[in-house]
Amino acid sequence: MIRNPVLEREVKTRVRDWKSPLIVSAYVLALGGVVLLYFSTQTSNLMYGNVFGPEIGLNAFVLLAYLQLFLVSFLIPAISSGAISGEIERQTYDLLWCSKLSARSVVFGKLFASIAYLGLVVFASIPLYAIIFLFGGLEPKAIGLIFLVYVVTGVTFAAASILFSTITRKTTIATVLSYCLVVLLMLGTLVAGSIKTYRALRQPGDPANPWYVPPKVIYLNPVVALNSALPGAEVGRYSVMPLFNMQVRPVLVYHSSGSAPPPPEPKIAPAWQYFAGAYAGGSVVCLLIAVALADPTSRMRRKRRRVQRMNAGESDAGR
Amino acid sequence: MIKVADLKKRYGKVDALSGLSFEVPEGSIYGFVGPNGAGKTTTIRILATLLVPDSGRAWVCGAEVSDQPGEVRQQLGYMPDFFGVYDNLTALEYLQFYAAAHGIRHDKARKVAMDLLELLDLSAKAADFVDTLSRGMKQRLCLARALVHDPKVLLLDEPASGLDPRARVEMRELLKELADMGKTILVSSHILSELAELCTDVGIISNGVMVTSGRVGEVMQRLESSRVLRIRALSGHELAAKLLSQCSGVTSVTWTEAQVSAAFSGGPDEIRLALKTLVDADIPVISFSEDKSSLEQVFMQLTAGSDGR
Numbered sequence: 001m002i003r004n005p006v007l008e009r010e011v012k013t014r015v016r017d018w019k020s021p022l023i024v025s026a027y028v029l030a031l032g033g034v035v036l037l038y039f040s041t042q043t044s045n046l047m048y049g050n051v052f053g054p055e056i057g058l059n060a061f062v063l064l065a066y067l068q069l070f071l072v073s074f075l076i077p078a079i080s081s082g083a084i085s086g087e088i089e090r091q092t093y094d095l096l097w098c099s100k101l102s103a104r105s106v107v108f109g110k111l112f113a114s115i116a117y118l119g120l121v122v123f124a125s126i127p128l129y130a131i132i133f134l135f136g137g138l139e140p141k142a143i144g145l146i147f148l149v150y151v152v153t154g155v156t157f158a159a160a161s162i163l164f165s166t167i168t169r170k171t172t173i174a175t176v177l178s179y180c181l182v183v184l185l186m187l188g189t190l191v192a193g194s195i196k197t198y199r200a201l202r203q204p205g206d207p208a209n210p211w212y213v214p215p216k217v218i219y220l221n222p223v224v225a226l227n228s229a230l231p232g233a234e235v236g237r238y239s240v241m242p243l244f245n246m247q248v249r250p251v252l253v254y255h256s257s258g259s260a261p262p263p264p265e266p267k268i269a270p271a272w273q274y275f276a277g278a279y280a281g282g283s284v285v286c287l288l289i290a291v292a293l294a295d296p297t298s299r300m301r302r303k304r305r306r307v308q309r310m311n312a313g314e315s316d317a318g319r
Numbered sequence: 320m321i322k323v324a325d326l327k328k329r330y331g332k333v334d335a336l337s338g339l340s341f342e343v344p345e346g347s348i349y350g351f352v353g354p355n356g357a358g359k360t361t362t363i364r365i366l367a368t369l370l371v372p373d374s375g376r377a378w379v380c381g382a383e384v385s386d387q388p389g390e391v392r393q394q395l396g397y398m399p400d401f402f403g404v405y406d407n408l409t410a411l412e413y414l415q416f417y418a419a420a421h422g423i424r425h426d427k428a429r430k431v432a433m434d435l436l437e438l439l440d441l442s443a444k445a446a447d448f449v450d451t452l453s454r455g456m457k458q459r460l461c462l463a464r465a466l467v468h469d470p471k472v473l474l475l476d477e478p479a480s481g482l483d484p485r486a487r488v489e490m491r492e493l494l495k496e497l498a499d500m501g502k503t504i505l506v507s508s509h510i511l512s513e514l515a516e517l518c519t520d521v522g523i524i525s526n527g528v529m530v531t532s533g534r535v536g537e538v539m540q541r542l543e544s545s546r547v548l549r550i551r552a553l554s555g556h557e558l559a560a561k562l563l564s565q566c567s568g569v570t571s572v573t574w575t576e577a578q579v580s581a582a583f584s585g586g587p588d589e590i591r592l593a594l595k596t597l598v599d600a601d602i603p604v605i606s607f608s609e610d611k612s613s614l615e616q617v618f619m620q621l622t623a624g625s626d627g628r
Contacts, residue, residue: 090404
């Protein structure tokens with residue numbers, strides 16, 4: 001097994017930190033509290049003749065899934081923004097680079113440590129899912145899909161936070177930038193998509209192109225991705241999108257009243273697939289840049305070699 | 320073992336190094352002395368592969384620091400002037416982490432760490448968290464960290480700064496022990512009296528250039544103008560001063576009722592003749608001695624006018 005000293009040390013020190021049990025407890029309490037509140041409102045409704053139907057478990061699962069996504073998105077910058085800048089501020093940065101560790105091991109060690117910590121927190125919430133599982137109506141595939149969305153979201157936000165930490169070399173600034181990115185992707189994409197959809201749907205229909213396909217920008221939104229990964233998403237069972245006048249599926253915007261049936265709905269992949277592809281690409285780019293910038297001398301060395309080559313070229317030309 | 324040739328480094332408009340050159344022989348303890356801002360830390364960071372010079376070259380064990388940083392890092396242990404430690408890590412785990420970072424296998428890393436803790440007299444603190452250790456212990460732990468991969472060269476940037484007198488003496492003894500183990504040590508410090516006792520070689524840097532470098536004794540000899548002859552006699556100090564002022568090698572003379580002091584730049588033969596002149600004149604000389612400048616005096620003299628940066 002390939003050992004990464006940075007990962008091992010990070011995991012060890014984070015788990016020993018007094019804040020760690022507090023964060024895990026607060027996380028599980030927040031999730032559990034909301035689910036408990038939901039169940040209590042449902043049981044209180046029984047007095048008014050409502051029945052405790054099978055959809056209650058499913059609704060609780062969806063509630064938990066959204067809440068968990070928000071918590072994951074806002075927890076990751078807090079634990080990843082100090083990846084490189086924290087070493088500089090702690091004055092341990094130089095000591096790392098005097099060893100045989102490569103920039104890649106340092107950056108990936110930090111990334112996996114953040115993901116491992118996130119995994120611990122999410123793992124602690126599994127008993128809540130187990131309770132919901134008792135109500136039935138849930139497939140393991142659904143849970144697998146939503147966890148995939150969490151992992152993709154977590155890795156990308158962690159990679160971006162590490163990049164900000166590497167570039168700015170100041171944890172405070174890196175944290176602010178990371179949260180700005182989270183808000184931009186969680187909210188900004190919805191606003192941009194809504195404006196685009198609103199404008200598009202106000203145009204007169206085009207007989208040659210009767211289906212309106214939602215703008216790609218909304219697939220960058222983790223909420224949209226989660227929405228598409230939830231059970232029954234293919235029939236639009238759960239959607240928070242009407243809130244933003246948002247369409248995540250193709251919409252028939254023009255159909256002549258003639259006898260000819262409308263053309264079939266264009267097939268588009270579920271949003272979570274676009275999301276996973278875009279975020280995976282984004283993560284790779286962030287990590288590659290972070291690796292290139294993390295080593296304190298790599299840029300200086302490249303510059304020096306360039307100058308030496310230029311000087312050598314000039315002296316050759318002078319002969 | 321370490322060779323530096325015409326290093327230049329500029330921060331903005333300030334020249335930190337302006338063509339620095341020196342050599343550190345194998346097995347020596349090289350005192351790197353200079354006022355604040357002289358360029359000591361910049362030089363050490365370049366040698367530690369943490370900075371790239373604007374021009375010039377430097378080699379550690381034959382490997383060029385800018386072109387072969389990996390090879391250089393394997394050969395040297397670096398202890399910065401300011402360093403931090405990781406919270407929630409014991410002294411043993413701290414060393415194990417750096418051993419792993421140097422590619423030492425997990426099972427061997429524990430033994431290496433335990434051996435180093437013993438060498439640095441920290442065995443009793445192996446299970447203590449590093450952030451709870453005293454400053455002196457942290458310094459020793461950092462030195463242990465620098466030794467974790469058994470490097471041939473040690474770069475120590477102000478290793479005694481912030482230590483109490485006892486811890487300084489302990490650090491000095493430790494460095495002597497490491498030199499006896501065959502390590503080549505480059506140590507920068509402002510505590511010049513300590514370096515004088517500790518070092519075999521010394522380099523004095525000022526404003527980014529090497530003012531003088533060599534064996535400690537040689538460097539002192541180069542500053543012959545700083546030698547002072549002190550003569551005490553039962554009587555006749557005024558006459559002694561007059562006679563001495565006519566002697567070869569004597570540049571100036573002052574006298575009091577207690578003694579005569581003569582600034583002197585001659586060799587042993589001139590000293591003999593000066594003493595003979597006094598004795599021939601029947602001056603009742605009871606003491607005739609030569610004041611050798613301390614390294615501190617040499618340093619002050621060489622770096623006079625350097626206001627640092």
